Amino acid sequence: MPPSVPAPTGPAAPTGAETGVETDVVFGGTVFCDLVMSGTPLPGPGEEVFADGFALVPGGTANRAVxxxxxxxxxxxxxxxGDxxxxxxxxxxxxxxxGLDLRWxxxxxxxxxxxxxxxxxxxDRGFxxxxxxxxxxxxxxxxALxxxxxxxxxIARPLPGWVGRLRAAGTTVFGGVGWDGTGTWSPQVLRHAEEVDVFVLNDLEALNYTRTGSVEEAARVLxxxxxxxxxxxxxxxxxxLDAGAEGAASLVRVPAVPVRAVDPTGAGDVFTAGLMTGTVLGWDxxxxxxxxxxxxxxxxxxLGGSLSAPRPGELLEFLAETAPEGDWSTVRDWLQGTATLQPT
Structure with missing residues (x-):
């Protein structure tokens, strides 16, 4: 983080680190090179279609990290x-x-x-x-970690051993899954979820993995x-849904902010990044x-998942433009302070 940006105000960093390197968040996963074509449907057999936009950008885990x-x-x-x-x-x-450390x-x-x-x-989009x-x-x-x-x-596959070591040191571990092209939606994934603290997935994934008929029911199963x-x-x-302590569950529903989408690629990754940032900051x-x-x-x-990831100043302007319902004072105050100090 640039030295002029205020440090997070949430919980202190874990004390079980294996090295002197301190971070707020770390990601372990697959980084893709994304070739993004926008403004067109997938072509049918024998068809050729023309896109109105193109980007060659880092994708996958890089979306969240950026x-x-x-x-x-x-x-x-x-x-x-690859090399x-x-x-x-x-x-x-x-x-x-x-602010992005590439030493690993x-x-x-x-x-x-x-x-x-x-x-x-x-x-829609296809890959x-x-x-x-x-x-x-x-x-x-x-x-060293x-x-x-x-x-x-x-968490679609067994988790690497370093995840448990981070969690044991006090790190809050987030888990995610991708689309299951096999259509099996193995219950083993839910057992992997027991090794993380927060499970982030979309509604289709949640319904398929839990074999339920509603998002709320799926959340309770998960x-x-x-x-x-x-x-x-x-x-x-x-x-x-946060199961809480001693069964004191907390259910939260938040509506989407209406907007005309140009390219939804990587939106779920940016969502996860925002959720992790809010957790580091200690927000409810x-x-x-x-x-x-x-x-x-x-x-x-x-266009482009990592290219389109917003900075605090951009989010502050977007919040003012859209004026979504609800209490945004905590978010607005943080965006104002961070946007003022953070270099572009």
Whole structure:
């Protein structure tokens, strides 16, 4: 974090760090090189369609890492890229982001960097992905673990051992999943959720994994495995449930901020980054969810997941333009203070 940006006011950093490196948030996951085509549907068999926008940007875990760094969090990222030209491009772009620590970003000799082609329009998006073994989520953290207030990891597969070490040191661990192309929606994923503190997923994922018929029912099933569940619902907003202590559950519903979408790619990642930022800052669940939704909605107005991640000044302007209902005083005060001090 640049020295002029105020430090987070939430809980103190964990004391069980294995090195002197201190961060606010860390991410371990797959970093893609995203080729984004906007303003067009996917072509049918034998068809050719023309996009009205194009971007070549870091994606996947990089979306979340860039988003938290732009919000002023000291951010670390651990991932394995290929040693190809796309991996070099991704590294170069990420290196331009102030507050983003790349010391744990590795390169795998002879491997292709994971690639996703995203075809998007204002209503929907589709993806084609290529990924090789030897890239993606690091099973071993390279070197000593940093201290971190919050961390994020995918839980579709067994979690790397370093996640448990971070959690034992006091880090709040967030878990996420992606679309299950096999259609099995394995219950094993829910057992993996027991190894994290906050589970963030979309409504389709929640309904499929729990075999339930409503988002609220799905949230209640999921809190049998993890204390806090946050389910995004696109234009229908967000539902969050904190099981609390001794059964004192807290259910929160926050509507979406209406906006015309240009590219929804990475909006869920920006949402997660906002949620983690609010957690580091010590905000209550409703404020965290509302702030995360504001950041995600702001990001869909331009092209590319990591490119469109907003900074505090942009969010302050967006909040003034949209004037969403509810009490935004905590968010507004923080945005004003951070936007004034944070370099662009």
């Amino acid at each position: 988003a938290t760094a732009r919000l002023g969090m000291r951010t670390g990222i651990s991932a394995v890229l 190809d030209v796309l991996g070099e491009h991704v590294r170069t772009v990420l290196d331009r982001e102030p 970003l590795q390169r795998a000799p002879g491997r292709q960097t994971p690639v996703t082609v995203a075809v998007t329009n204002e209503h 084609i992905t290529y990924e090789e073994d030897g890239t993606g989520v690091p099973q071993q953290w390279p070197g 940093p201290s971190a207030r919050a961390a994020h990891v995918g 809190t049998r495995h993890v204390r806090t569940v946050v389910i995004t619902q696109g234009r229908d907003g967000v539902t969050a 669940l409703r404020t965290r969810v509302a702030f995360a939704g504001l950041a995600a909605t702001s990001s869909v107005r331009s």
